[in-house]
Amino acid sequence: MKNRTLIVSALVVVLVTAAGCETAGKRTAIGAGGGAAAGAGVGALLGGWKGAAIGAGVGALAGGSVGLYLDKQAKELEQVAETKRTENGVLVNMKSEILFDSGSAVLKDAAIAQLEKVGDILAKYSDDRIRVEGHTDATGTASKNEELSLRRADAVKRVLLGRGVKEAQITALGMGETKPIADNKTAAGKAKNRRVEVHIDVPQPS
Incomplete structure (x- = not known):
């Protein structure tokens, strides 16, 4: 039961982060989801499903921040080229x-x-x-x-x-x-x- 709760928590982190990034650009959300998946995988290796839940949260934030960084830059560049x-x-x-x-x-x-x-x-x-x-x-x-x-x-x-x-x-x-x-x-x-x-x-x- 505890493991199942942790799995659900990890999925919630992925979905919430991706949804929050959608307003900044579709690929920001993709980046967040990809980061979450990678983070979950690493976390699972290090600490089982509990590690996966933590890793998903960290990965989603990292992937989303890269997407935001690129979205912001693209908007500036499209003004001149x-x-x-x-x-x-x-x-x-x-x-x-x-x-x-x-x-x-x-x-x-x-x-x-x-x-x-x-x-x-x-x-x-x-x-x-x-x-x-x-x-x-x-x-x-x-x-x-x-x-x-x-x-x-x-x-x-x-x-x-x-x-x-x-x-x-x-x-x-x-x-x-x-x-x-x-x-x-x-x-x-x-x-x-x-x-x-x-x-x-x-x-x-x-």
Whole structure:
């Protein structure tokens, strides 16, 4: 009977925490539920069902706080750039024709101004892990596309660093033509594939 009560208590913690986080964003609730499940598992290993109940509560709070952190950041970023809250974090998509002239890795003045706004926001979130990915269409050789995409990603990275983002937080990668999001056989598709993506996530609490 006592064990059954503890199990029910653990489930209540999960459901209440997830419901409370729903107002801050659907993925916050998911984060809380996932954190609760992980916490319950660890707690069960350490202290049976009593440990599971305690672990569920701690895990839910940890997972929910990560979700809130990312939700808040996404809302700020969407004011200055095309932003999407993903299952694992935040995606900022910068179209290459807005950032660079064709074949160039030199940022346009307007692009620098926009990236500085993005950088000012990211600099406030010191727990971020940031991955800047450069992407191209399939025109030209794969090696040249990879090299150009890396130079473009690095140019974006340098602006973000200049606004206070820490070097240890950010990585620049040149993906070339390897990850298209549209058909490279059409002009519209090629334009979508030419982009720089800023992926943001946070290491999950252990």
